[in-house]
Amino acid sequence: MIDKPRDYCGIFGMQNHPDAAFLTYYGLHALQHRGQESAGIVTSHFDEDQNRWVMPAHRDFGLVLNVFDDQNIFENELKGTAAIGHNRYSTTGAARNPANIQPFRVHYRSGNIAIGHNGNLANAKQLRERFREEGVLFQSTSDTELILHLISHSKKETQLEQVLDALGQVEGAYSLVMLTDDKLIAVRDPNGFRPLALGKVDDSYCVASETCAFDIIDAEFIRDIEPGEVLVMDQDATVDSEPESYHLDAEYGTDTSQCIFEYVYFSRPDSKIFGENVDKVRRNLGKYLAKEHPIDEVIRNAPGDKKPIVISVPDSSNTAALGYVHENQKLGRECKFEIGLIRNHYVGRTFISPGQESRNQKVRTKFNTVQGVIEGRSVIIVDDSIVRGTTSRYLVNMIKQDNPAEVHFLVSSPPIISPCYYGMDFPTPKELMANRFDRDIEAMAEEIGVDSLRYLSPDGLVNAVKEANVSPKGYCTACFTEEYPVPVNFGIEKEENEII
Known part of the structure; x- marks a missing residue:
């Protein structure tokens, strides 16, 4: 799900x-x-x-x-x-x-x-x-x-x-x-x-x-x-x-190879890890996302009487989206943060509905849109990462049903191209959307149904984290770069040797 x-x-x-x-x-x-x-x-x-x-x-x-x-x-x-x-x-x-x-x-x-x-x-x-x-x-x-x-x-x-x-x-x-x-x-x-x-x-x-x-x-x-x-x-x-x-x-x-994905997604924003507050780092990710992809270069057909809106995929993307909006506004670019997606926090991992449930229905049990916010607006969705792309596609489809003027998708991390072997559960390389489409961003945008798709660069990710966290220690970026800091036996089978 x-x-x-x-x-x-x-x-x-x-x-x-x-x-x-x-x-x-x-x-x-x-x-x-x-x-x-x-x-x-x-x-x-x-x-x-x-x-x-x-x-x-x-x-x-x-x-x-x-x-x-x-x-x-x-x-x-x-x-x-x-x-x-x-x-x-x-x-x-x-x-x-x-x-x-x-x-x-x-x-x-x-x-x-x-x-x-x-x-x-x-x-x-x-x-x-x-x-x-x-x-x-x-x-x-x-x-x-x-x-x-x-x-x-x-x-x-x-x-x-x-x-x-x-x-x-x-x-x-x-x-x-x-x-x-x-x-x-x-x-x-x-x-x-x-x-x-x-x-x-x-x-x-x-x-x-x-x-x-x-x-x-x-x-x-x-x-x-x-x-x-x-x-x-x-x-x-x-x-x-x-x-x-x-x-x-x-x-x-x-x-030192501290997991950079802890800042991107895993840790709670109110936690302090690796010497810095997670919320502060995520806001900085949004700031660097605005530097690399300013809103006036993203939006194509904004209605003249309505500011473009930025919405996050709650909850882990909230602070990155705020950082993106704040940096754009600081530079005089018109946009505003809106709550366009509502998350249902009471959906358990084993939620079952009667009959044969589709993935689209599963997404709807977790998210719903705010039609009055989205209709007629240029919408930028900010998410922390895209893995398989399936949920992103269904979220975009839900938003487009509310008749926005255009929909763009920004990701506050680089494309995920390789699994983690250091304590995270990732899909196999062939299941990752970036690999399925040979890292063709336009093809990936078409797959999830948006007018454009943009990622934070690997350098932008590292620089954003290091600017927010003055600790001199290094970070592991293997899921984005395939550069594994510790050799891994790639013959490991999950059934035989379970990662925990």
């Missing part, structure tokens, strides 16, 4: 707080946009009756509010002052396998350990084949399980040394939260593909994929966890004591 790439998950962790599980629940709710297939929380505490550490877990398919809909889960089940949580999307074929719901937890010779993962291991196939030859049995199809096997097979003496040893053997994209009997561990891979932030609430540390998860619990953002950093917080950790910090070596150089 949603013609967009999908991020595979959001992660959250809390250490040394009496309401660890409950705050993790709220954190996962704020991160719901990063994964809607399943949710889970694992906690840790010392059980006096059993005289041992225990790790209760609650995991199930569904949204966070549905999975944790009983107060007894927090009062009687998820006990402890430390917790980690995970929201998850899944790939086709393994979508309903309960063994893949995270966080995973195991007990082995060094104690208990649980893990939640956002990303994708580039060398997962080689690791899986190695373990199969050694007779290792797998419980899931997720590459996250490989990290647990690497930890349990490590010959190092302490559990922390085993974790560091395992991390030294994996490649690719991974932001992790791990829970041991007495420690919360947060990790970002050396390239820093996926975001992960450190915060504090009351006197306790917390970590999350995005800072919007801090806002919901009144936590304060401290800093990003650095690329290659392993941050260790023990059971007595307070914000008055610095967590232990270790750093992983980057096998493929030390260049």
